Amino acid sequence: MGETRYAQVARDLAEGIGNGRFPVGSMLPKELELCEQYGASRHTVRAAIRELQDLGLVSRKKKAGTRVEAASPSRGYHQSLASVEDLVQFGIEHTRVVQEIRDIVADKELARELGCAAGSKWLRISSLRMSASSGSTPIGWTDVYVDPAYAELRDIVRDNPRALISDLIEQRYGRRIAEIRQDVQAVPLTPAMAKALGETSGAAALRIVRRYLDQAGDTVEISATVHPADRFTFSMRLRRDRSA
């Protein structure tokens, strides 16, 4: 019940791509074969394959067939936010080391930086970002701003150093993220940041401000991350639509 037929087919194929049953570069079985294998109509199989296309896992050409383009992503944001690879990296490859959690009131400057109202209250969670794989050098500093009502997060974030905070909010409070707006700019490091990150003050850094919105368009979370130059590259891939 929980899962629709075409979603089942899509997931099964995606797993096949992930575990090597369909290696990158190989061709997927043709539609009619898949119909037979899964006992589904061609319409359903096509819906499933379209999912894989949206995820960038396969590409299609008339007559040529359906080609496996990439290994399977490990579910989560990559599957729900189309075409953007960076967020996966964030969740999977980075770890959070919480430095400070406190209630704050937005002054005029912070309000401008975050795009919120001056005087509004927030719970701010500040943490260092570490690469999950190697080394003890932080790759960035993150300030996450959430509604002070989400007080439980104070404990939860420490216990889940790799989870996206928006996921924790969704699990705990049921507020589902429908959209993310993101601004990226270059900034010079402030003295305080520079010290925390072991850099010199004024050095070039990448600043990413994300505003997480729910379906109604209300802000659930704002995060501001600063990465010293050369410790972080923000990569993404844009594809032309199927239709084009």
Added chain:
Amino acid sequence: MGETRYAQVARDLAEGIGNGRFPVGSMLPKELELCEQYGASRHTVRAAIRELQDLGLVSRKKKAGTRVEAASPSRGYHQSLASVEDLVQFGIEHTRVVQEIRDIVADKELARELGCAAGSKWLRISSLRMSASSGSTPIGWTDVYVDPAYAELRDIVRDNPRALISDLIEQRYGRRIAEIRQDVQAVPLTPAMAKALGETSGAAALRIVRRYLDQAGDTVEISATVHPADRFTFSMRLRRDRSA
């Protein structure tokens, strides 16, 4: 013929959204009404509406209906590259002032920066980026690298200061862009760059390297743009999938 039925329907609806026939916030006619109006099957109408969804023009909810979310984008990349607003801005709001065009050979460092082979030959088009609306301060510097065979571009780019170079290549040489890979990082300004942009050497800047690929996955164009901090913000919007 030239245009499929569902593409016609999608275009007509998109135009209606653009010209106010379907104002932002209003509800689109329900599927069965559209079927009648266009004399198309429900399947076709749904394919059209899905296009509009992919473009972010409408959102749907069961029973509630289809709601107009945004005014029509102004054709071009926004329609063909899903969910990324920045590229539109680039084409529409920026002007190019060509500074130098010359043939170069990639040395080891450039090869690393661009992700190409050392020793490969390129035609490099260097230009200042000006805001189309206001002022004479450049907002960035761009180096575009293309195949030296595209020599005609030497003249064409000067005559089309607002067109995307990849569009010019498509028009002239028929190489269609299917995918763009993009890396964003913070860098300190080199002395030469700083001088051209009226900044101090070592100041923070945003560097965007784009690799334009055709359907076969071959590189058509590489562009590297540097924006001084505070003169440029890179904005984007990510939406959750239909399916989620």
Added chain:
DNA sequence: CTTGACATTATGTCCGGACATAAAATACAA
């Protein structure tokens, strides 16, 4: 006035079939 049960209804999913189209593969001609 509030609560809960229920009918309504627009979108979501799925089936089966048909023809169009483009590109690969093959056969054929030069």
Added chain:
DNA sequence: TTGTATTTTATGTCCGGACATAATGTCAAG
């Protein structure tokens, strides 16, 4: 061998119908 038709075939588009599902609005009971 090379270039050009022709055939083949897998995907693309489109039709009509059916039932599922969830959100909305209605209405009666409390």
